[in-house]
Amino acid sequence: MRVYLKEGIKGDKENFKVVHHLETKSLTEYDDRFFKGMRVRCDSLEEGGLYIEIDDVLGAVPSSIADFVEFFSIQTTIYYVKEETLRDSGIYKLGAATGTVEKHGRPNEISLEIKIRGDNLEDVRNLYLKIRDGKIMPFDSWETKQAVSNLATNFIRKLTNRIFKKH
16 A cells, blocks of 8 residues: 655655665666655656555554655555456445556456555545455446447448448
8 A cells, every 4th residue: 555645745854865875886876765764655657746655455554644644545456366256347436535446368367457546544445445345336337338429420320421322
């Protein structure tokens, strides 16, 4: 689970530290970031959002960072899901948490990608657990057959009429 921190922590000179490294063998340079002694990572997918990784979805979030939390996120992939444990692709909602489930792979080798985000830790955790346990349905299912809009239908009808119009 990722705990995203407010952008303002960079200005907290007392608690936000950057340690610069230079690997002499490979001539590689990189920075490690720390906030209140915890390693902070940078996520390019969240436009450079800074986060602290919590190993366990049910793990404790340190109280020392509670005032600096922007939102919580869970991103995981479950590989080779059995038919009876497949979940519907779509958008799921629970309280202040929103998530998506996407299916990837071939038949008999389907994986589920689950992404959840919200500003309430319990809602994020509960939505994740309900999806895993199959105890919630998508708010917006991606499993339904796509409907053709009237605009597209009219366009196709006009185009067909022009192509096959008798002179």
